[in-house]
Amino acid sequence: MDWGAIFSNTVVWIISPETIAYALATVGLAVHFGYAGLLNFGQAGFMALGAYGYAISILSFGFPWWAGILVGMAASVVFALILGIPTLRLRADYLAIATIAAAEVVRLLFQTTVFDAFTNSADGLGGYHEGFRAANPIPKGVYGFGPFTYNETDWWVRIFGILLLAVVILLTWLLMRSPWGRVVKGIREDEDAVRALGKNVFSYKMQALILGGVFGSLGGVVFALPSAVVPGAYVPSLTFFLWTVLLLGGAATIFGPVVGSVLFWIIMSFLANVLPRMADAGWLPFMTNAQASIARYILVGIALMLIVVFRPQGILGNKKELTFNAR
Amino acid sequence: MPADTNTTRSTGLHVGEIRPGVPKVDPIIVADNITRSFGGLKAVDVEHLEIPRNAITALIGPNGAGKTTLFNLLTGFDKPDTGSWSFDGKALAGVPAFKTSRMGQVRTFQLTKALAMLTVLENMKLGAKGQAGENFWVSLLPWLWRKQDDEIEQKALKLLERFKLDAKQDDFAAELSGGQRKLLEMARALMSDPTLVMLDEPMAGVNPALTQSLLDHILGLKAEGMTVLFVEHDMHMVRHISDWVIVMAEGRVVAEGPPDVVMKNPAVIDAYLGSHLDSDIGVVTGRVGVVKEKKK
Ligand SMILES: Nc1ncnc2c1ncn2[C@@H]1O[C@H](COP(=O)(O)OP(=O)(O)OP(=O)(O)O)[C@@H](O)[C@H]1O
Numbered sequence A: 001m002d003w004g005a006i007f008s009n010t011v012v013w014i015i016s017p018e019t020i021a022y023a024l025a026t027v028g029l030a031v032h033f034g035y036a037g038l039l040n041f042g043q044a045g046f047m048a049l050g051a052y053g054y055a056i057s058i059l060s061f062g063f064p065w066w067a068g069i070l071v072g073m074a075a076s077v078v079f080a081l082i083l084g085i086p087t088l089r090l091r092a093d094y095l096a097i098a099t100i101a102a103a104e105v106v107r108l109l110f111q112t113t114v115f116d117a118f119t120n121s122a123d124g125l126g127g128y129h130e131g132f133r134a135a136n137p138i139p140k141g142v143y144g145f146g147p148f149t150y151n152e153t154d155w156w157v158r159i160f161g162i163l164l165l166a167v168v169i170l171l172t173w174l175l176m177r178s179p180w181g182r183v184v185k186g187i188r189e190d191e192d193a194v195r196a197l198g199k200n201v202f203s204y205k206m207q208a209l210i211l212g213g214v215f216g217s218l219g220g221v222v223f224a225l226p227s228a229v230v231p232g233a234y235v236p237s238l239t240f241f242l243w244t245v246l247l248l249g250g251a252a253t254i255f256g257p258v259v260g261s262v263l264f265w266i267i268m269s270f271l272a273n274v275l276p277r278m279a280d281a282g283w284l285p286f287m288t289n290a291q292a293s294i295a296r297y298i299l300v301g302i303a304l305m306l307i308v309v310f311r312p313q314g315i316l317g318n319k320k321e322l323t324f325n326a327r
Numbered sequence B: 001m002p003a004d005t006n007t008t009r010s011t012g013l014h015v016g017e018i019r020p021g022v023p024k025v026d027p028i029i030v031a032d033n034i035t036r037s038f039g040g041l042k043a044v045d046v047e048h049l050e051i052p053r054n055a056i057t058a059l060i061g062p063n064g065a066g067k068t069t070l071f072n073l074l075t076g077f078d079k080p081d082t083g084s085w086s087f088d089g090k091a092l093a094g095v096p097a098f099k100t101s102r103m104g105q106v107r108t109f110q111l112t113k114a115l116a117m118l119t120v121l122e123n124m125k126l127g128a129k130g131q132a133g134e135n136f137w138v139s140l141l142p143w144l145w146r147k148q149d150d151e152i153e154q155k156a157l158k159l160l161e162r163f164k165l166d167a168k169q170d171d172f173a174a175e176l177s178g179g180q181r182k183l184l185e186m187a188r189a190l191m192s193d194p195t196l197v198m199l200d201e202p203m204a205g206v207n208p209a210l211t212q213s214l215l216d217h218i219l220g221l222k223a224e225g226m227t228v229l230f231v232e233h234d235m236h237m238v239r240h241i242s243d244w245v246i247v248m249a250e251g252r253v254v255a256e257g258p259p260d261v262v263m264k265n266p267a268v269i270d271a272y273l274g275s276h277l278d279s280d281i282g283v284v285t286g287r288v289g290v291v292k293e294k295k296k
């Protein structure tokens, strides 16, 4: 087996746009679930709104690229309000159900032919890159070393994504060490207790839902930056991968989503490279090459179950959380 | 042992003849026609009730009498089927729970609500009112709230000392014992400098030595001008510190009055004890060591 190729195909995922996009969207989930205790199973919907908001405002309305990002963020704020106003007063489970359904509605709206003029329905959107690339401060050329060798456009996407991620992480860190974060974490533990102390619980839950949703939409933007926006990417399994990333890294941690996302993509691409080669080499007699490359999803599913059972606090989480949650 | 050395029992709180629903000289809560049913069961059915200001009022009654439900209704955690009530002269019907708390009416829960994955100190600091850093935008600029936060922390540490929890300040609330959680919840409620504290069985599970010191503390609250309303099954505690006692049974207020008078009321003995008609209620329900009360 060509271990060299496997290695370089795998390490490039450390700074791939997908990894950064997943990390961004997962910081949003950490705000929702890890800190505020909100069960959001529709983060893919927030990502779709970011990606489509960006692409449509550039393609259909001629907005500059940065305004496209703002439109994507604004769309996610509206979506959070629509989701939150009816459900945040109810028990946590209702939000979970509403988010799954609402995210699917969003995806299907982008996929249907009704809005074909804007969304190009199932084929998705492309060719909105001009503005973003024109803003690239890096001179034309090829940079980097070994597997991390990219042209100026590829570097610009990565650097911009990492900057966004840094800002989002800094914001989260500032918020969660502040009295605002204290209220939000209190709500996660027991919202009636926090209510009894005079805090407007509904308003804080709404703020947390919006904040995490906006982070999700930024993940969607970074997801869209390198290539295209296709509705098939924003399926529920995207949300479940984000949950895997979150639980892998640690739900109530600042850097957990980054660690989780990098690990997730490294494992995924390692398996994607190794399993088919193993099948070809005859090491997996019961599988064909194509079956082997699908098998990684099964392995990821098993890994998620193992994390939840044996290390619910994630890699970076506090050990005590485990003890207490086992109550 | 005597606690009320610096506080006198308040007397002359009511106007006219003592009976359920008797008007008070200076009421802080006035409630009218409050009813709340669960299915066919009328959990609360209070015609008229006034809670005296700057006094310690005990709410007693057998299990299921509707004490906790009345607490929930008065604080906005539950909605009554009918009725109106006011706190400090402001009508409270339809006011959400967090707002009644901001007005200065702070409660604790019978089933303790410590915030498990927050530290004891964080629990305490959450109790303080009017924190600038609890605003989303302000929270991002630490220099705008740091000073206030430090002051709140000092206050929290003082209270924790009083409640013998200072050694636990950096532990998660989940690591506390049941009684310690009760104490934490009470201390946390006091962080907001309430006008009225409503304590639902504050001493359940707290050891007698600490109970004594907390009773002193509650008396101290009254001396500072606070009003206390508490639910309690321990008749010694009720006798010891309360100025006024309200007795509920099957959702209704069946008796009220100063502790000495109420404890001798046949209706109360009936509601509480059934057959033990001639027993001293304190001896039957209380602990072994009878607290000797200083007669004023
Ligand atoms: N959420 C609820 N749903 C249905 N019934 C309820 C509910 N809450 C209370 N009840 C009923 O209302 C009655 C009063 O209950 P409440 O909790 O107010 O009693 P309590 O006086 O606080 O008793 P205890 O001293 O045991 O705490 C009980 O009969 C109880 O079964």
Ligand SMILES: [Mg+2]
Pocket (backbone or CB within 6 Å): B067, B068, B069, B110, B200
């Ligand atoms: Mg009760």
